[in-house]
Every structure is written in structure tokens, then in C-alpha cells.
Amino acid sequence: MAEPSEFVITAITSSLGTAGLIAILGWLFRTWLSERLKAGLKHHYDHQLEQLKAELKGQGEANLTLLKSEVDRQAEQLRIAASSFSEVQKATIVRKIEAVDALWIGVLSARKAFPPIIVLTDALTRSEIMNLYSGEMRGELLGLKFGMVTEFFGDLAKYRPFLGEVVWAHFATYHALLSRIVYLFIQGKTDQTKMVWYEDETIKRLVRSVFGEGKSEDFEHLSNSRLTWMNGQFDSMLLNSIDHLLSGKAFGAESLAHAQHTLGLLSSKAT
Known part of the structure; x- marks a missing residue:
């Protein structure tokens, strides 16, 4: 007795013919390939995005440290100037x-x-x-x-x-x-x-x-x-x-x- 899958294929082949079967198989292959490419690209971009976030976080922390240092330096200069002004002027x-x-x-x-x-x-x-x-x-x-x-x-x-x-x-x-x-x-x-x-x-x-x-x-x-x-x-x-x-x-x-x-x-x- 023939397997069900063979029966389905035989039925489809009989109704659509060889050309129709090839077209369906081609569409299925393109769909599968497109999904694989999308998944691959998503994984690639997700990885790059995580790297970029890590880099920006590092740069931001470094810039924040530099900015804080500059603010502290200017504040100290103003403090010295104010002290000098109060005494001299x-x-x-x-x-x-x-x-x-x-x-x-x-x-x-x-x-x-x-x-x-x-x-x-x-x-x-x-x-x-x-x-x-x-x-x-x-x-x-x-x-x-x-x-x-x-x-x-x-x-x-x-x-x-x-x-x-x-x-x-x-x-x-x-x-x-x-x-x-x-x-x-x-x-x-x-x-x-x-x-x-x-x-x-x-x-x-x-x-x-x-x-x-x-x-x-x-x-x-x-x-x-x-x-x-x-x-x-x-x-x-x-x-x-x-x-x-x-x-x-x-x-x-x-x-x-x-x-x-x-x-x-x-x-x-x-x-």
C-alpha cells in the first residue's frame, strides 16, 4: 500500500504536472533561503549593536570623567580667583x-x-x-x-x-x-x-x-x-x-x- 506522502505527491503531480511542481518547490526554497538570510543578518546586526552600545558606554564614561575633571579644574580656578578678589579688590x-x-x-x-x-x-x-x-x-x-x-x-x-x-x-x-x-x-x-x-x-x-x-x-x-x-x-x-x-x-x-x-x-x- 502506498505511503500517504507518496499519495499526496502523486496527486499533486497528477493535477499540476511537472512544471507546476517545480514552481512550488522553487517558491518554498526562496522562502526558506530568505528567512535564513534574515535570521543571519539579524544575528549579525544584533551583535554589532551590542558592540556599539558597549563602545558608546565606554566613551561616554570616559568623556564624563574628562568633563568632570574640567569642571572641577575651572571651579578651583574660580574659587582661587574669588578668594584673591576678596582679599585684593x-x-x-x-x-x-x-x-x-x-x-x-x-x-x-x-x-x-x-x-x-x-x-x-x-x-x-x-x-x-x-x-x-x-x-x-x-x-x-x-x-x-x-x-x-x-x-x-x-x-x-x-x-x-x-x-x-x-x-x-x-x-x-x-x-x-x-x-x-x-x-x-x-x-x-x-x-x-x-x-x-x-x-x-x-x-x-x-x-x-x-x-x-x-x-x-x-x-x-x-x-x-x-x-x-x-x-x-x-x-x-x-x-x-x-x-x-x-x-x-x-x-x-x-x-x-x-x-x-x-x-x-x-x-x-x-x-
Whole structure:
């Protein structure tokens, strides 16, 4: 009696013929071979993946060790620098703070002592300013003395080494502006046009030098409150530079060059 498998093969052969049997056997062989290749590749890639993971873990641990070492090294440098700073620079920091306090008190005192008659002109028109000497304010104008400007700021120059050139340049320019304004009002006794201080070319150059071209254009387009505007711009600029100074940040080369230029301009005006 024939085996079942032989019977099946005989049945298939009978129904499909030799060509059909070969096609089926070929498909089965390709399927088997594909599965074997997939299994082989999977094993190969799994092995490589494990090796790569091990290598990356080793590199990561090595890099982490190097990074920790570098962080520790920099931390030690900062600790040494901080210790050195606290010992060597502590007195200088205290002097800087004292200098800033003295400077700001000087600025506030100058504003308080600034002639009220000049402050009043912030609300006057050009023609009204020019007619002040012929009106009720003549007595106050005649009492103006140029020396009062020096009294505004006292001996603040002694703090200059602790304020730095940038902060000092801002302050010195402000001092020059106020001095020039008082001077022009004194000159108004003989030439009333001098009292229109915001039209003075020296004032314009100082404003342009300290506040920049853009702010200078804003200043020239104002219709009133010019002194108030100038005080506000100065406060903002000075407080920013003071914050920079006390934070220990170094001023950039551009800021230092601008400060030197401004101080040079003031020096040339003085001579």
C-alpha cells in the first residue's frame, strides 16, 4: 500500500504536472533561503549593536570623567580667583560704591541748586525767553554767577579713579552742559539771543557727542521741556554705566574710545 506522502505527491503531480511542481518547490526554497538570510543578518546586526552600545558606554564614561575633571579644574580656578578678589579688590569695591554715592548725590544737589529762572524757561517760547531781562525776572537773571556751577559739584573729581573713564565722561559732559547753559544766560545781559541755549552750537555738539546722532535729532525737534529731556537722558545713560561699573564688567573698546573722545572735546572747550 502506498505511503500517504507518496499519495499526496502523486496527486499533486497528477493535477499540476511537472512544471507546476517545480514552481512550488522553487517558491518554498526562496522562502526558506530568505528567512535564513534574515535570521543571519539579524544575528549579525544584533551583535554589532551590542558592540556599539558597549563602545558608546565606554566613551561616554570616559568623556564624563574628562568633563568632570574640567569642571572641577575651572571651579578651583574660580574659587582661587574669588578668594584673591576678596582679599585684593575688596577695598577698591568699597571705594567704587562710595564714589558712585557721592556722584549721584552731587547730581541731585546740582539740580536742586540750578537756577529756577533757567528751569522755568523749559515752558517758555523762544520770544518769551529773549524778553526775560526786560520783565519781572530781571533781578533773578542779574543774580546769576558763573561760579555757582563749580559749587554744584564740589570736589567730585577726587572720585574719578574709582568711577572709571566712561562714568566720568558722562558726568563731565553733564557738568559742561549745565555750565554752558548758565554762562549763556549770563551773556544774555548784552545779547538776548544767547539765552536761547538750545540753539547754541556748542550745546548741540555736546548733546550730539554724549547722546549720539539719533538723540541729538530728537533734541533739536523738541518744542519745549528741553532741559527736562536732557536730564532724563543723562540719568538713563549714567545709571546704566554705573550698573556696568559695579557689576564688575569691563567696558568695551568702543565705549572707552567714545569716553576719551568726549573728554578730549571737553578739554578743547576749556582751553
